[in-house]
Amino acid sequence: MTPPRQPAKRKQSTLDAPVSPPPLRRKVQSTTTQTAVASFFTPASQKPPEKVVWQERAPNDDTPNTLLVGKYEPANDPVSTPNEHESGRKKLAAFDFDSTLIETASGKKFASDSQDWKWWHPSVPGKLRKMHLEDGYRIVVVSNQGGVSLKPNTKAPKTQTSKVASFKEKVSAVFNQLDIPMSIYAATEKDIFRKPRTGMWAEVLDDYDIQPDLEQCIFVGDAGGRHAEGRKPKDFSCSDRNFAENIGIKFQTPEEFFLSEAPRPFTRIFEPSDYLPESAAEAIAPFVKKNDIDIVIFCGSPGAGKSTFYWKFLKPLGYARVNQDILKTRAKCFKVAGDYLSEQKSVVVDNTNADIEVRSKWIELAAKYSVPIRCVLFTAAAQICEHNDAVRALNNTMNPEERQILPGIAFSSFKGRYKPPKVSEGFQDIIEIPFKFEGTEAERAIWLRHWI
Incomplete structure (x- = not known):
């Protein structure tokens, strides 16, 4: 028997059925x-x-x-009459x-x-x-x-x-x-x-x-x-x-x-609306610059709002950004940060920085260039971080860096490595930032849906 011909990827259906997808899709x-x-x-x-x-x-x-x-x-179909279809x-x-x-x-x-x-x-x-x-x-x-x-599963037996x-x-x-x-x-x-x-x-x-x-x-x-x-x-x-x-x-x-049974009680373990600010006073406070040149490292889970905080508050203050998702390796992050400091530019380290060992390397870099180092701690819980990650990855208008949705291990890995930062590690100060949603009405409508 001649095997059925497989159509090209996203070839338009020629069926006269209700399911009629557009071409190229x-x-x-x-x-x-x-x-x-x-x-x-x-x-x-x-x-x-x-x-x-x-x-x-x-x-x-x-x-x-x-x-x-x-x-x-x-x-x-006994009820598919022309009048019904019209x-x-x-x-x-x-x-x-x-x-x-x-x-x-x-x-x-x-x-x-x-x-x-x-x-x-x-x-x-x-x-x-x-x-x-x-x-x-x-x-x-x-x-x-x-x-x-x-x-396609190329390893499975053909008869299976x-x-x-x-x-x-x-x-x-x-x-x-x-x-x-x-x-x-x-x-x-x-x-x-x-x-x-x-x-x-x-x-x-x-x-x-x-x-x-x-x-x-x-x-x-x-x-x-x-x-x-x-x-x-x-x-x-x-x-x-x-x-x-x-x-x-x-x-x-x-x-x-x-x-026809009566409804049973139910609970949503996560409700996005709980993370809306109830008033302007609850909105995230702006970042105040204390030093002419310094390093600010972020500490927080993926999806905690770190990059958004940088774009909104620190970039306008002239901070250069170092991000491992973009630079790919930690070594490259240290090199680029050192280059910025050599040019007398303040630096934001927009990584998770979950453990003391990683943070200590940035503290050593600050000491090498004789500049203060501060820490911004993002305290969002795991579920809101996963929610934010899904919203970002699945909505083009809210994803300026075109990030892909993260696997669950990215969040569990952070949780397993996380040690709360302390001033005694060598920081000038630690600023805690709880998550509260900020955005346009259109973004709010998207963000308030359930994504996880």
Whole structure:
């Protein structure tokens, strides 16, 4: 059998389906699964038609594909009349996939194969069909799938079914049983597509070319931040609830939506609005220059606001900046800082400077050039730092240096090395800076969403 031709990267889809990405952005994948290949010699009358069309998409034209999109169209949709299409469906019902629509049949946390699934509750398929056939909803599935990778695995045996293929087979089985028009959006990496970030929702709206009635839309998911209750464990996160809040639509858990159970108490472990200044008096105080020439070293986690503080307060005072993310090595930082001091320029060391050993090297450099050294300590907690890092990396307007999102180890590494600075180390003084958000109204609206 001639293998299916793979389209070029981001080739425009030629389907007449609602999912119709623009050119130079997405590509359509082959719909041929390993199951289809294995059943090649099965008589056509005994084989179900392959109804799910798959695509891979990237956050932008310069990054790999990380979003997997599958679109299902039944052979006959009794409500897809011309009048219905003209008026459009303004109501969207979005669902998480695992532990919301389905769960493992084996009882394991993760499915062992593509057949290891059953409905989360027997009422699920009937409820979804009613929503589409009688209540006028578009049905979409929006799911984080960190265990699925779109990167080619060259080391895996050719006969081994990949996780992507297994996931597609499971989705196809679920959608074939429902047999209503619906799509699935699966985020495979920790980028703009991953919930609670709203990248997948933006794709949904773009694909269906609609402005939904948000008051009638709903998102159902199991990650609601619920407390443990009786034999029911606490939720592993609050990402689904936060996703719905970011969009501005109603949220319910599967128990509330399918079983009409009363809501359980929940807690968000992090709320961005807690870090807004309540008044002008709470805003970050400006930096006061004390010396003609000196070194100022920053100490704080990635994402604590160090670079923003430099651009706002120290650059206007004539301080030159040394940053290891830009210069790449610590040795280069020391050399460049020494060059600036030789030119009678004050220097800001915009690095994390977490431990005493690193800070002592800067104190030695200050002594070599006979200048005072001061320390600015940024006290933001880990979660606000991770939030800030995500906002910066995923929003071009707030990322002037085009930084990439940091891995979790960057924050845990800082925590493991951190020793609070003390004046006795050799500093002229230590200034503590708690984090409070400052920015335009547009930046504030972006920053107040849930990003982690």
